[in-house]
Amino acid sequence: MTALFAILFLIFFVLCFGALLLGLAYILGPKKSPNAIKSSSYECGLPSSEQVNNVPVKYYLTAILFIIFDIEVIFIYPWAVAYKDFLTAGWGLYILVAMLIFIALFLYGLIWEIRSKALDWH
Amino acid sequence: MDLMNIIINGIKIIFIFLLMVQIVPLLVWIERRASAFIQNRFGPNRVGPLGLTQLLADLIKFLFKEEFIPKNAKKSLFYLAPILALIPGALAFGAIPLSVPFTIPIFSFFSKEFGPYLIEFQSYNLHFSLVFILGVSALGVYSILLAGWASANKYSLFGALRAAAQVISYELALGVSLVGVLLIYSTFNLQTIINAQQGAFAFYSSGLLYTVSFLPNWGIFFQPLGFVLFFIAIFAETNRHPFDLPEAEAELVAGYHTEYGGLKMNMFYIAEYGHMLVGSALMTVLFFGGYQIPFVSTAEISQFLSSAGVSLGWLSFITSMTLFSVFMIKVFIFLWIFIWVRWTLPRFKYDQLMKLGWTKLLPLGVLNTVITAIILFILK
Numbered sequence: 296m297t298a299l300f301a302i303l304f305l306i307f308f309v310l311c312f313g314a315l316l317l318g319l320a321y322i323l324g325p326k327k328s329p330n331a332i333k334s335s336s337y338e339c340g341l342p343s344s345e346q347v348n349n350v351p352v353k354y355y356l357t358a359i360l361f362i363i364f365d366i367e368v369i370f371i372y373p374w375a376v377a378y379k380d381f382l383t384a385g386w387g388l389y390i391l392v393a394m395l396i397f398i399a400l401f402l403y404g405l406i407w408e409i410r411s412k413a414l415d416w417h
Numbered sequence: 418m419d420l421m422n423i424i425i426n427g428i429k430i431i432f433i434f435l436l437m438v439q440i441v442p443l444l445v446w447i448e449r450r451a452s453a454f455i456q457n458r459f460g461p462n463r464v465g466p467l468g469l470t471q472l473l474a475d476l477i478k479f480l481f482k483e484e485f486i487p488k489n490a491k492k493s494l495f496y497l498a499p500i501l502a503l504i505p506g507a508l509a510f511g512a513i514p515l516s517v518p519f520t521i522p523i524f525s526f527f528s529k530e531f532g533p534y535l536i537e538f539q540s541y542n543l544h545f546s547l548v549f550i551l552g553v554s555a556l557g558v559y560s561i562l563l564a565g566w567a568s569a570n571k572y573s574l575f576g577a578l579r580a581a582a583q584v585i586s587y588e589l590a591l592g593v594s595l596v597g598v599l600l601i602y603s604t605f606n607l608q609t610i611i612n613a614q615q616g617a618f619a620f621y622s623s624g625l626l627y628t629v630s631f632l633p634n635w636g637i638f639f640q641p642l643g644f645v646l647f648f649i650a651i652f653a654e655t656n657r658h659p660f661d662l663p664e665a666e667a668e669l670v671a672g673y674h675t676e677y678g679g680l681k682m683n684m685f686y687i688a689e690y691g692h693m694l695v696g697s698a699l700m701t702v703l704f705f706g707g708y709q710i711p712f713v714s715t716a717e718i719s720q721f722l723s724s725a726g727v728s729l730g731w732l733s734f735i736t737s738m739t740l741f742s743v744f745m746i747k748v749f750i751f752l753w754i755f756i757w758v759r760w761t762l763p764r765f766k767y768d769q770l771m772k773l774g775w776t777k778l779l780p781l782g783v784l785n786t787v788i789t790a791i792i793l794f795i796l797k
Contacts, residue, residue: 313500329488354581
């Protein structure tokens with residue numbers, strides 16, 4: 296409870312700190328009227344383009360694969376923390392084999408993903 | 418908890434955050450001097466002794482820069498992104514134990530007695546601090562994506578997309594490389610992990626204790642492969658050289674902060690160096706014994722200090738500060754390695770980067786997990 300309060304306080308303080316920095320820069324900076332060329336998007340050597348917000352589909356695929364594998368990694372975490380308790384309780388072989396099966400599935404998924412060329416960046 | 422205790426803890430939280438923010442200009446100075454040294458130049462050397470006040474001068478310049486926003490940009494998101502960028506680093510750094518707890522003895526304030534208070538030298542001591550740090554530092558992706566998308570510029574957008582794809586890919590390698598550490602220490606709490614690294618290298622084998630007296634009991638000797646994987650992954654997580662594809666200036670100008678200037682750009686710098694700081698601190702805590710001096714226990718240090726004439730009221734505070742400086746020395750060694758690598762190695766290509774993360778580091782991390790589990794099973 297106190298830790299949660301501390302975290303919320305820190306978030307609040309950091310937001311205030313950031314807003315203060317932006318506000319200071321806003322107050323102290325010189326005000327100049329922008330012209331059309333100055334306020335256009337940055338470009339080098341070409342006419343400045345209009346807004347580009349097409350995202351290549353490749354990035355969505357990476358994100359989806361990341362979610363799958365990240366959840367699998369998260370499943371390994373509690374196992375790792377509880378592993379020594381199981382060893383001392385005499386259930387070592389059970390917990391080891393159970394996790395080896397899970398890790399084999401994890402690796403099978405990874406190999407399938409690599410072989411289906413989902414990770415080829417060209 | 419009375420009000421005074423809450424106030425002291427609040428001041429402590431603000432102090433630790435400002436400490437993080439204050440290390441950033443120092444790091445920028447070190448980086449500029451080191452790059453100059455490596456490239457046989459002078460670097461900033463005019464403003465103040467050794468150019469140390471250069472960053473103060475820069476800050477004043479940044480404060481008086483014109484507040485500029487491109488025409489097509491999404492205004493609110495454009496301003497929100499640099500503020501949000503500060504949060505992940507600050508939250509993650511708050512969960513890292515910087516030193517041993519110290520006590521504030523009984524003191525009087527406006528003729529009222531307060532104390533004694535036991536103050537932990539970290540913003541909050543969570544039972545699950547390791548998972549908390551991993552989860553919170555992953556939130557850095559949002560500010561990067563917001564900045565890139567809100568700038569309405571193709572360089573920013575592609576820089577942001579590259580950064581996001583890279584950070585989430587290497588998060589897998591980072592997560593898997595830590596499983597070995599969790600297997601050995603059986604806890605998520607960083608304070609417990611540091612306490613387990615006291616003394617000389619020791620391990621149990623079928624009920625008998627073996628010690629190697631010349632090695633400290635550090636995590637790196639239990640997890641050499643895990644350390645190497647973590648070390649590589651943290652470079653990619655922080656978008657540093659040789660993995661700084663999001664900011665590859667030959668292709669993408671400055672990546673996701675191309676359209677940012679002045680203090681707003683500086684806030685992204687604070688975020689990036691904050692991530693470096695958190696990464697170095699995590700390496701220190703998990704693999705190099707945290708704030709502890711090898712072979713010397715905390716009790717011995719406070720004994721030495723009291724025999725050197727430190728009064729009883731200040732003893733725990735000065736012990737804590739000594740260990741804090743040890744922690745900072747270790748952290749700065751890693752920060753130096755970050756800078757050293759940046760000015761030594763060439764940059765990767767993007768497909769090489771993604772291949773390295775998914776097809777090499779991730780399987781090696783899984784292999785490390787399996788080997789650690791089997792060795793622990795054999796040794797019992």
